[in-house]
Amino acid sequence: MKVKRVILNNIGPFEHLKIPVAPTEQNPTNITIFVGNNGTGKTSILRALATSLSWFLARLRAEKGSGNPIPEDAIFNAANACAIQIDVYDAHQPSTYLQLNGIGDSFEWILAKARQGRTSEYTSHLNDCTRLANYYRNAITHDDQTSLPLIAFYPVERSVLDIPLKIKTKHTFLQLDGYDNSLVQGIDFRRFFEWFREREDTENESGISEDLMSQLKQLAEINQDVWQQLKQLQASAKDRQLTAVRTAISRFMPQMDNLRVRRKPRLHMAIDKNGKTLNVAQLSQGEKSLMALVGDIARRLAMLNPSLDNPLTGHGIVLIDEVDLHLHPSWQRSLCERLTETFPNCQFILTTHSPLVISDYKYVLVYILTNGELQELPSQYGQDANTVLLDVMDTSIRNQKIDIWLNDLLDAIQASNLSQAQQLLTELIVELPTNQNHLELVKAKLLLRKQELRHANH
CATH class of the missing domain: 3.40.50.300 (P-loop containing nucleotide triphosphate hydrolases)
Structure with a gap:
C-alpha cells in the first residue's frame, strides 16, 4: 500500500x-x-x-x-x-x-x-x-x-521516555495491536519495552538465556562440539520478531548490538555498544531517539507481518x-x-x-x-552542504555579520582600496577567535598581499 x-x-x-x-x-x-x-x-x-x-x-x-x-x-x-x-x-x-x-x-x-x-x-x-x-x-x-x-506517523513532538521499571497496565500484542497509537502518539517506549520483554521471555523459554550462554562460554572445560551445538540451539530459538528489531537497530547503528532485557541489579534494557554493555538509559538523546524510532517501525512491521521470515520486508x-x-x-x-x-x-x-x-x-x-x-x-x-544551504534553504553558510564583513573586505581588495582593506582585515582579526584557522580570512590576506606587491612594483 x-x-x-x-x-x-x-x-x-x-x-x-x-x-x-x-x-x-x-x-x-x-x-x-x-x-x-x-x-x-x-x-x-x-x-x-x-x-x-x-x-x-x-x-x-x-x-x-x-x-x-x-x-x-x-x-x-x-x-x-x-x-x-x-x-x-x-x-x-x-x-x-x-x-x-x-x-x-x-x-x-x-x-x-x-x-x-x-x-x-x-x-x-x-x-x-x-x-x-x-x-x-x-x-x-x-x-x-x-x-x-504499516501506517505510522512520528510527529516532531515524539519523545523517548525512560524505560519503566514496572509495567502497571498489561496490554495485548495481537496483529492489529501493531496499529495502536501509530498515528497519534509517535514512539511509545513503554509499550515497546513491555512487548520486547514478553517476546524475550517466550524466546528464553524455548532456548537458552543470554546470561546463561555467557556463563557457559566462560567455562574452560566445556567441549567445543557441545558449545557449537548450544549456539545452534540458541540461534534456532531466536524470536523472529525480536530478531527483526535487533537487526534494524544494528543496521542503523553498527556500533550497537544485542538489545535485551536485564533483571539484575534491577529491571532495565541493555545493549552492547562497541562491545561494552550499557543500560539504554545511559545512551545519548540522539542514540535513544534513533534506536526508539527504528525499533518502533521494526516492531510494528513484525506484529503486522506474522508470516514473513523477514518482517522488515513488510x-x-x-x-x-x-x-x-x-x-x-x-x-x-x-x-x-x-x-x-x-x-x-x-x-x-x-x-x-x-x-x-x-x-x-x-x-x-x-x-x-x-x-x-x-x-x-x-x-x-553530491552537492556540498553549503551549496544546499544557500541554494535550497536560502540560509547563509556563516554568521551574517561576518559574511557581510568578509564581502566588504574582498570588494575593497578588488577595488584596490588597500587602506580600507587593511582596516577591515585588522577588525576581522580582532573579531574572530585567535585559534581559528579561518579559510576565507587566509585567502583575503593572500589577495591583499598580492595587491600590495603589485602596487609597490608600480
Missing part, C-alpha cells in the same frame, strides 16, 4: 495543492522529502496524510469505524471549509482477488470539514477507503497470517516530521539510504531542515515549500 497523490484544499497555508508522492514515473524512489522554512506547511502535509489514513485504520478495525476528524484550526485562513483527497494504490495483495471483487488496485477518498455554522462546497467520500479496509478484514478473517500494511507508509531531530550529522548523511535498505518496501514521507539528508542519497524526491506553493527540486545528490 502506497500513497500516489494527496490534494489539499484550504488546509493549513495551502489554498489548493496537488502533491504527487514517490514513487512516480520519473522518480522510482520510496522517499519523498519536504523542505522549507518554519511555517511553510511541511507538518500540515504530514498531519493531513495521517488524518486521512486514520480512516483506513478505523475501518480496518470495524466496518463503520471513524478516524480522526480534520481540526477546525487546520482550515485555511477565512475559508468556510476544507478537504483532503488521498489517492493510494495497493498492488501488494493478489490482483486476481481484487479484480474479481471489482476493487482494482487504486483507491481514492476525500475527507471534508466545514467551520461550525458554515456550509461547505466539499463532501466526504469514503467508499474506497471502506472497500480497501473490507478487503483486509476479509483476508485476515480467512487467514490470520495475512500481512497488513509494506507500509511511514510519515516522519523533522527526521533529522537529535541526530548527529554523520547519521543524517546515511539516514535515507539506511531507511530504504532496512525497510525496502516501506514508503517514507519526511520533512527535514538538514541539507545532509537531501544531498547524500541519490534516490529521493524533494519538494520545497514557499508561500503556499510547491516546487520539485532537482537532485541535490
